[in-house]
Amino acid sequence: MTTTRDHNYDLHRQRQRLEVLVQPVQGATTLAQTLKQLGDKTVRFFTGQTEPRIWQRNRQGQLTWFAHDPMTNRTRQFSSEQDVRLWLEKRYYE
Structure with missing residues (x-):
C-alpha cells in the first residue's frame, strides 16, 4: 500500500x-x-x-574537482582528490 x-x-x-x-x-x-x-x-x-558523479576541470592552470550527489541534487567543488575522497567516505557513512 x-x-x-x-x-x-x-x-x-x-x-x-x-x-x-x-x-x-x-x-x-x-x-x-x-x-x-x-x-x-x-x-x-x-x-x-544514486551514485555520485565526479569529474575534474582545469581552470587557468588550476585543477578543480567536482562531485554531484543525485540524492541531494547538490554539486560540490574541491581543490584536491583527497578532499573528494574524504567527502565520499563521509557521504557513505551518513
Missing part, C-alpha cells in the same frame, strides 16, 4: 530529475560535448542513478 507521504516523495524525486534535464548545459564548447552531457542526463533520469 502506498501512502501519501511515499507518493509525495516519488513525485518530488521525479520533479528533481526532470528539472535536471531542462537546466541549460553550462560550459559546453562544442556540439559533441553538449550532446554527451544531454545523453548522460537522460540516462541518469531513466535509471534513477
Whole structure:
C-alpha cells in the first residue's frame, strides 16, 4: 500500500530529475560535448542513478574537482582528490 507521504516523495524525486534535464548545459564548447552531457542526463533520469558523479576541470592552470550527489541534487567543488575522497567516505557513512 502506498501512502501519501511515499507518493509525495516519488513525485518530488521525479520533479528533481526532470528539472535536471531542462537546466541549460553550462560550459559546453562544442556540439559533441553538449550532446554527451544531454545523453548522460537522460540516462541518469531513466535509471534513477544514486551514485555520485565526479569529474575534474582545469581552470587557468588550476585543477578543480567536482562531485554531484543525485540524492541531494547538490554539486560540490574541491581543490584536491583527497578532499573528494574524504567527502565520499563521509557521504557513505551518513
